[in-house]
Amino acid sequence: MMTVSIQSVHFDADQKLLNYIESKVQSLSRLLKGHKIHARIVLRLEKVSRIQDKIVEIIVDLPKKTCIAKSINKSFDKALAEALGSLKMQARKHMDKLQNE
Template identity: 45%
Template sequence: MNVNIQTVHFDADVKLKSYIEKKLSKLLQIHDRITKVDVYLKLDNVVHTIKDKVAEIKVHIPKYDFFVKHSSKSFEESFDEALDSVILQIKRKKEKLAA
C-alpha cells in the first residue's frame, strides 16, 4: 500500500504524519487489495480568523476509488472522522460484492 500525505498552505510535523500512517495501516485489515492512499490536509478559511482543518482521503482499490472529506478544529479529529467514513464505504462495497 502506497501512502501519500500532502499538505496545503502549511508543513505538517513528523508527529502528525506518523499518526496518520499508523492509522492508515489498519486499512489493510479491512481490504487487502488497497494499492494507494492519498491524504490531503488543508487549512480552510471559513471566517477571517477561524481556520478549520480539512482532511481528505482517497483510497484506490483496483476498479474502485473511495473519497471522503471532513473538517473540524484539529487535523487528528478531521482525519479520524474521514477515516471512519472511508472504512464504512469500503465495508459496504465489500458486502455488496460478496452478496
C-alpha cells in the same frame, strides 16, 4: 499491501502529524486484506475569520472503485477520525459487494 502518500497544501505538516496520520490510515489495510491499495491524504488549512479549520481528504483506490471521504474540523485528529469512519463504511460496502459477485 497499502501505500500511503500525504500532501499538505499551503503549510508544512510536522513529522509527528504525518506519522500519526499514516498509522491511522494503515488500519484500512486490515479491512482490505489481500488487495493492493493506494491511499492519498490531502491536508489543508482554511481560514474562517480568525479560526483555522483543518480539512482532511482521503482518496483510496480500491479494486474497481475509488472511495473519497472529506472532513472539516478544528483539529486534524478529529477530522481524520471522521473521514476514516466514513471511508471504512464505504470500503466495507464495496468489499461485501465484490465478494457477492
